[in-house]
Amino acid sequence: MNVPRRVALVEVGPRDGLQNEAVVVATADKIAFVDKLSAAGHRTIEVSAFVRPDRVPRMADAADVFAGIARRPGTRYTALVPNLAGLTRAIEAKVDEIAIFAAASETFSKRNINQSIAESLETYRGVTQRAKELGLPVRAYVSTAFGCPFEGRIAPDAVADVSGALIEMGAYQVAVSDTIGIAHPGQVPTVVTAVTKRVPLDRIALHFHDTRGTALANVLAALDIGVATFDASAGGLGGCPFAPGATGNLATEDLLYMLDGLGIETGVDLDAVLAASRFMESKVGHRLASRYAAAKRVPGP
Amino acid sequence: MNVPRRVALVEVGPRDGLQNEAVVVATADKIAFVDKLSAAGHRTIEVSAFVRPDRVPRMADAADVFAGIARRPGTRYTALVPNLAGLTRAIEAKVDEIAIFAAASETFSKRNINQSIAESLETYRGVTQRAKELGLPVRAYVSTAFGCPFEGRIAPDAVADVSGALIEMGAYQVAVSDTIGIAHPGQVPTVVTAVTKRVPLDRIALHFHDTRGTALANVLAALDIGVATFDASAGGLGGCPFAPGATGNLATEDLLYMLDGLGIETGVDLDAVLAASRFMESKVGHRLASRYAAAKRVPGP
Numbered sequence: 001m002n003v004p005r006r007v008a009l010v011e012v013g014p015r016d017g018l019q020n021e022a023v024v025v026a027t028a029d030k031i032a033f034v035d036k037l038s039a040a041g042h043r044t045i046e047v048s049a050f051v052r053p054d055r056v057p058r059m060a061d062a063a064d065v066f067a068g069i070a071r072r073p074g075t076r077y078t079a080l081v082p083n084l085a086g087l088t089r090a091i092e093a094k095v096d097e098i099a100i101f102a103a104a105s106e107t108f109s110k111r112n113i114n115q116s117i118a119e120s121l122e123t124y125r126g127v128t129q130r131a132k133e134l135g136l137p138v139r140a141y142v143s144t145a146f147g148c149p150f151e152g153r154i155a156p157d158a159v160a161d162v163s164g165a166l167i168e169m170g171a172y173q174v175a176v177s178d179t180i181g182i183a184h185p186g187q188v189p190t191v192v193t194a195v196t197k198r199v200p201l202d203r204i205a206l207h208f209h210d211t212r213g214t215a216l217a218n219v220l221a222a223l224d225i226g227v228a229t230f231d232a233s234a235g236g237l238g239g240c241p242f243a244p245g246a247t248g249n250l251a252t253e254d255l256l257y258m259l260d261g262l263g264i265e266t267g268v269d270l271d272a273v274l275a276a277s278r279f280m281e282s283k284v285g286h287r288l289a290s291r292y293a294a295a296k297r298v299p300g301p
Numbered sequence: 302m303n304v305p306r307r308v309a310l311v312e313v314g315p316r317d318g319l320q321n322e323a324v325v326v327a328t329a330d331k332i333a334f335v336d337k338l339s340a341a342g343h344r345t346i347e348v349s350a351f352v353r354p355d356r357v358p359r360m361a362d363a364a365d366v367f368a369g370i371a372r373r374p375g376t377r378y379t380a381l382v383p384n385l386a387g388l389t390r391a392i393e394a395k396v397d398e399i400a401i402f403a404a405a406s407e408t409f410s411k412r413n414i415n416q417s418i419a420e421s422l423e424t425y426r427g428v429t430q431r432a433k434e435l436g437l438p439v440r441a442y443v444s445t446a447f448g449c450p451f452e453g454r455i456a457p458d459a460v461a462d463v464s465g466a467l468i469e470m471g472a473y474q475v476a477v478s479d480t481i482g483i484a485h486p487g488q489v490p491t492v493v494t495a496v497t498k499r500v501p502l503d504r505i506a507l508h509f510h511d512t513r514g515t516a517l518a519n520v521l522a523a524l525d526i527g528v529a530t531f532d533a534s535a536g537g538l539g540g541c542p543f544a545p546g547a548t549g550n551l552a553t554e555d556l557l558y559m560l561d562g563l564g565i566e567t568g569v570d571l572d573a574v575l576a577a578s579r580f581m582e583s584k585v586g587h588r589l590a591s592r593y594a595a596a597k598r599v600p601g602p
Contacts, residue, residue: 184562213555213592217517261485291514
């Protein structure tokens, strides 16, 4: 098995994690969480989302979180941005980078953001154009890339088409995302290879959820074909394992335990991430989904 | 990535699973569980253990379970046997195969079975000799092969030595076991390669626990080097994910979801295993640890 020597992590806990928790976390606690994550060595942290506060109340304090964090040199603080209005707010908040999100499934796109894929790409073209003028890097998610809750299987070429469009309009990287945690390692090379027809391999990131326990195996399959950027959520925030419907972000700790074991450099300290997660655990009111965190509760090596 | 076309599963839920559950399950329910697992297509099921009832009360009904199950043609019903006394009981119960268990860690061996590794091998030599005379196949576990709760890291050569000794005395297969769920995919080729110095690859099975979420990634790394036999526990029985100290057997469903996705034949039906686990879930009084089972609770593809 062939793995890269170094892997880049994108920490999505403060956004993808906290947005999907039942409990609303106080702004000050979000700020402290982000600061603990940057202190752990994270170089990219998705801090919040500049979305409509009436639609996503958990992210309504995005500007305040950005105003409160201690900017660590070398760390990029990013935010999800759905449109030009969001971009304006993100710029005011001095984000280092924005993230846009399209779907590979037409039905999911309509249900999630009330736009067809083509309409969403048109919106993002405007956002990306404006971001480019300001020198702001743009990252793009492609959701439901491994399966859709409404359509089931998604053709890898459809994933490639949306990914290609996002890169062509100016995104520097596309995060091919398993929104419902249905991916298995047999699919990973198929989907990634399809996307490489439109996007160079070194601009492909993968975003797995551990809903069916396959996330680390998927990462391993992806490492084997040279993918070297992965998203993860501290503690596995965003999916409570005890609740039905938990979506289960891959926990940063679980990913780091495996990458450390493989001798892959990340620059991120596992124990420091766990400390950040433990802090947030007391705020969200349930045990962390991270298996590594659970194993650490008991004495042992 | 290179994977075998066909993989053999060893279902350990009724023994390794139920032995480590807090609740004592009624004999009739164990029998029904084993019958559901054989109906799912399992060809090897570890049914119980012929150990001292005062030491392991959960396995005290081993003979009754063997007397009650419907023997499905093509399925081997096996039992753990620690010594000649256990072997005598196992023979009376008409087991198809026995399993013996040594440790790779000296400290673990002393604490777990109150014998040094050498002493335990001496005991097993007698057991294996007698089994051979009766034409009874012997499978051997090597516990703590990837790490020990007392000694920490275990030298791969120590794992190879114990494995080699067990094969040389007559075991047909050695199940190299990650007793505390600490293995990561970086370790798997190292340990397996060491063991192949003493044991042919096709006589090596792997037994993972999912304590740190790495079990499926470990299986994938093992498939890549040609290992084609894996142990798993229906529903992940044997480790409640909500309890501190959960050891977390790899769930058969999670393993099957990945193997099915990789197009690997097992002969075992995922939905039928899940049905067996759901039956047992109502008896052990907590939700199954299997991630696949948890994902199936919610509507979706």
